[in-house]
Amino acid sequence: MGRHSLPDEFPAEGTRVRPPVRRRTVAIATMLVLCVATGTALAAQGGLLGFSTSCSDSAVKLRLVASPDIAPAVRDVADRVRKDKITTDGQCMDITVTPRDSYKVADALSTTSADPDYQIWLPDSQLWVQRAEATGKSVPLAPAGNVAASPVTLAMVPSAAKALGWPKKTYSWAELAGATVQSDKIHLGAADPARSASGLLALSSISRSAGKGPQSETQVAAAAKVLSQRISDGDSQVLDTLARGDSGSEKGNPRRNQALVLSEQSAFAHNSAAGSAEHLELFYPKDGSPQLDYPYTLVNESGQTTDQSRAALRFMSLLGEDAGRRTIETYGFRTPDQPVRDSGVKTAGGLAPQPYAKEPPEPLSAQELQETLGMWTITVQSARLTTVVDASGSMATLVPGRGSQTRMDVTKASLLQALAQFTPEDEIGLWDFATRLDGDRDYRKRLDTVRLGDPAKGGGTQRDRLSAAISGLAPVPGGATGLYDTTLAAFKDAQATYVSGKFNAVVVLTDGVNEDEDGISRSGLIAKLKELSDVNRPVPLIMIAVGPDTDKAEVEQVAEATGGAGYQVSDPADIHAVLLKAVMAAASAKAS
Template sequence: MGRHSLPDDRAARPAGPRPPRRRGVAIATALVLTVVAGAAVAVATGALSSGGACADVPVRLRLVASPDIAPALRAVADRARADRVTSDGRCLDVRVVARDNYRVASALSRGAAAPDFEIWVPDSGLWVDRAESVGDAASLTPAGNVALSPVTLAAVPATAAALGWPRKTYTWAGLTTAAAERDRRLLGAADPARSATGLLALTSIARSSRDGGPGGDTRAAATAKLLSQRVTDSDGQVLRTLAEDDSGAEKGNPRRNEAVLLSEQAAFVHNSGGNGAASLQLFYPTDGAPALDYPYNLVDESELTTDESRAAMRFMALLTDDASYRTLEDHGFRAGAADAPVDAALVGTAGGRAPQPYDTDDARPPTAEEVRRTLGLWTVTVQSARLTTVVDASGSMEAPVPGRGGQSRMDVTKASLLQALAQFTPEDEIGLWKFATRLDGAKDYVKVRETARLGDAAKGGGTHREELSDAFSALEPVPDGDTGLYDTALAAYEEAQASYVKGKFNAVVLLTDGTNKDARSISRAALVSRLRALADPTRPVALIGVAVGPDADRAAVHEIARATGGAGYEVSDPGDIQAVILQAIMAVGEEKP
């Protein structure tokens, strides 16, 4: 642990927006550098001016922002119009619209229609990763971070005092356990599938639980189960679940939360409201408070005009001036350059007090694997799944996987499926098909195991989970077998629709490393048409397609999946299948109203 900043130690440690994160996607790097360099030269030469006359036609940009930061960005945009701030001699006209982060990420990942905005500022880079996770995603070009807000646990005064605030400090695991150890302490959170605050907090709790020794995953799952019983759709809604005064559960308020997982900024807004609600007091865990980082992204940058690109960068530059910093801080955000001190008044208003640590430098950002693992944990905790797993068993699955010591695609696929299986509960239902060409007479597919509850007893003894594990382990490529993709996809989807179970997440998970090679099968166009006709919003079954390796028909996988309301994914290494399945379940499931 490093040393922590305290509200009465204002200049001790810097805080502020972190530099743009490196993302594992291809971006138009040269173009970004050109735009940024051009903007820098223009500022130096006065081409991007503030005030004065400007051309009759302004540069209009649409900026979609996370609902919490949208008011602050709108205030900066209004000031820019009032001050006649210009870009290349044209007035800057930025219109800010608030939209839910998860909805924007979902729409961008589908890439079905051109976005109606040029700039996106979600509350976390997690949403950028989510938006870019599918092959059809819109292009996002990172251009910096606007603000910062740590994720904390906020408690009403009586509960905070019972937990020893402000003198007593906790790890994430210790804090959430203490906050929920008695019935009267009711702990709430926003849905980690729809809230970066909820996801970052749950990821930190899971990491802290694992760091606490054996049984960490069990403890993390117990916390997830607890949160799932008192979850809301959004951060704004979770605030409305709090006790309206300090009466708590002991004075006739039994269903109100007394503590919630919350951002510092949300607590600042709550405590500044002056509506008589109890002021929240914040705990910043000693193993690090992760932070919302508000990344600034150009959307489909290659489609923007030069004027639009330069104006977008001009607005980003405007967000780093002193007046904008004051605006952001007035709305409860940490803002400023890397060496700017933490605003003690801001933290104090939000409910932070010494010796509660609140420096985010000690919080290691979660890895992509940790986030996927948390999403998987949340999925199987909150909603049971009914999955028909359909595995390509064609001869090409014998091909070795680079860097895997001679293991074949099938070997690595089986290991990844077994890892995924371990994530599901006894209530989840999973089945297994395999396919190649003409495995069963004229059929390209064979049903290896029925889709059934993992906890059910198997006919030969043991459980369905054990039976399925043996079936995964026994999968082998069919010598000289080709890929009968289209007929298999249709048959598996038809059966999944016919055996739909209400109240569960129903899906077909289709894994393939090739292209359809059955000349007698249904055509791709006919398959897509048939799947669209079968898809029923009252009985939703998503087809999740995973194209494995360089020879897979990625375009077909994406088109087939989209026809059902599902999603297509690509993995170069079959070892990533387990993570993608859990990610896909969460991504597709979150689109439900």
């Protein structure tokens, strides 16, 4: 407490009168009472004393939406904050914690700019924040730090783990996938990578581990195809598929899995509740376990009051303090910048020499994750794509920075790379176009849209024929870009040959704008596409504009008339990644 002076100072020396003892005592007592009262009021306001009747009327109220796995731990901390009347800037805090699947929150945020009814979002992975922001339509999101972590592992029942040499034998992600996919006794299950960060991180890690090249990518796609047969809707459902009993088998139910893609924390929670017969053992891949990183994210911070944003940051700091960390660790999570707790790992099913304490690998890039999602969508749904490639004279233009390679050369290489992602069940056809390519027509069908695994005349398969046809594409000297008539013709053909149960689409690649003035106009094309579109037989257009001579607005407007989307890339080498991204986005839109 600071110094307090009386209203009147003592009189000058020589004029000072000593007051009676009783009067002086009363004055001092009055001062003490006033000081104590003032200090008590300040202490009560600051939350330093525990006898305040209630904080509820003046508390800063916040809603926090959290991934269901971490929600109980965060709720425990919030309850302690409320019970102990811990304050922010002298005000109590009232934090309501609501569990909600991260993919559902990301999807909701990505489709609207309306302010949600919560101020804090705690998903299980940064990738959901990236997905929410990808459309540019979401409310502003501001990750403020990470409050927990959990490695993504491969969990197995004891009999399966023993068969693979656990814990002494270590595997890479690609080796683990191969060991489980090739075994008729170890069935591998996972949550849908489109809805689960664990599933997506694991599948992307398998892809990275397998390396580049057509053969590796085909193997990854094949593994994904097998995995797709044993997929669960989300993280909360995947444990329900686990085989019961120490033998890892369950008579009469071949759908049960002996191995699961699972976070360490999920295994911890399962083992803590399960009997010894259903204990899981964890493989930590030697090329590194990607981590769920739980980013504490402020939602539309500029729309929050000063009290709310400061309280949100204050609560995050409490999650990182000793008491908060202990609570989070009690639930089986790791906490940032803290040593790995061997006891927690052991409960989860980890054991040396499995490299459970190894630093996580470099985070997967947004492009790697997007390519994996595109591949996954193709694998799960089976695609039927009519691919239409610009063969106008401008495709002979050299690509800056690529020596003697032309736009057509780089486009063909990118298409062949994308082809490796498709399975034998997928159907792919090929057209090319330029003005008056085939008599008065601007387009030519090079190869019918049929299964890649179908045998071809003269030997080989449709995949072989398609690879040869792509390699044989060449620019037409003097040919202009007959984009609109070609797009309409390809769309009509895809509709006429529509196959139910597959993802049907038309992919158009162009390096320019429509130059056929004798054909249909843009407005006429858009009107006709809207007229022909059928919600029961959807055929979205995926239009990819390549290079500086294209018009992004043009391809967007035309594609959107069919429920598809238009994209623009500066380098033809990016076609591969954009194609997979576009297929994933269009298929997701169709599914919803």
